[in-house]
Amino acid sequence: MSPVPPGSPLPAPDDSLVRRSSGEQAALYIRRLIFDGRLRQGDRVPQGDIARALGVSRIPVREALLSLEREGWITIRPHRGAFIGSLDEAAVRDHYALYGLVFGFAARRATERRTPELANRLSDLCAALQREDDPAAVAELNREFDRLILETASSPRLRAVLRAMVGVVPGNFFALVPGAIEAERAGSRAILDAVRAGDPGRAADAYARMLRRQGDLVALLFRERGLFAASGPQLPV
Numbered sequence: 001m002s003p004v005p006p007g008s009p010l011p012a013p014d015d016s017l018v019r020r021s022s023g024e025q026a027a028l029y030i031r032r033l034i035f036d037g038r039l040r041q042g043d044r045v046p047q048g049d050i051a052r053a054l055g056v057s058r059i060p061v062r063e064a065l066l067s068l069e070r071e072g073w074i075t076i077r078p079h080r081g082a083f084i085g086s087l088d089e090a091a092v093r094d095h096y097a098l099y100g101l102v103f104g105f106a107a108r109r110a111t112e113r114r115t116p117e118l119a120n121r122l123s124d125l126c127a128a129l130q131r132e133d134d135p136a137a138v139a140e141l142n143r144e145f146d147r148l149i150l151e152t153a154s155s156p157r158l159r160a161v162l163r164a165m166v167g168v169v170p171g172n173f174f175a176l177v178p179g180a181i182e183a184e185r186a187g188s189r190a191i192l193d194a195v196r197a198g199d200p201g202r203a204a205d206a207y208a209r210m211l212r213r214q215g216d217l218v219a220l221l222f223r224e225r226g227l228f229a230a231s232g233p234q235l236p237v
Helices: 022-035 047-054 058-071 089-112 116-131 135-153 156-163 180-197 200-224
Strands: 074-077 081-084
Touching: 022 047, 022 058, 047 058, 058 074, 058 081, 089 135, 089 156, 089 180, 089 200, 116 135, 116 180, 135 156, 135 180, 180 200
Parallel strands: none
Antiparallel strands: 074 081
16 A cells, blocks of 8 residues: 655545544544554654544544554654554454454343344344345444344443444444455354354354454454554654
8 A cells, every 4th residue: 555645635534423522533533544544653643634624623633642542543752742653463353352252242141031033133134134235234234233132132231341442443344344244244144043043152152253253354454554564663752
């Protein structure tokens, strides 16, 4: 992927930022700038330019930077500014492995509490996934599949844990990650089969495998985009 020339104007934010708080908009926008190669390891984050591009004050941008520092995307140097850090491949894989553990727990609970209606609704969603190739529609089907599992698991604590986890891919996962739709189809079918069989352990394992596979695909994509550069500009000390 070719580097973006220095001084290039920042792109306009896309529709994925709609209905988000200003801080969430800024965080997602900065992740997208990194993902698209407009900001690279060692670059200073242009806070003023980002605020202008989003039409917000610098306050939400600063909020976003604090959030992104916790996630490992950037490093804040006192009196120097915020700088793009080096993404870690193991951390990206761990992110999806942790998602797999959380959703696996939900699948275990949902299978224990399953009803015939749950299996029927999951079956309908799997059938729709097999027919659908539009990334936006696949994303909606995926959300409904996960929602049904979480709803049946009936654990407020699970929802609290998931709210604390943020996506690594800045945008529609199924549009940006090659192979993601196929992984979702195969994984969802395996989860459905386990739920129908009334096997909680198998359902948990199927969710974990699906999300590990998605983590593999994201790691491959990030590597191809040069986001795991082994060397590059060093952060100021």
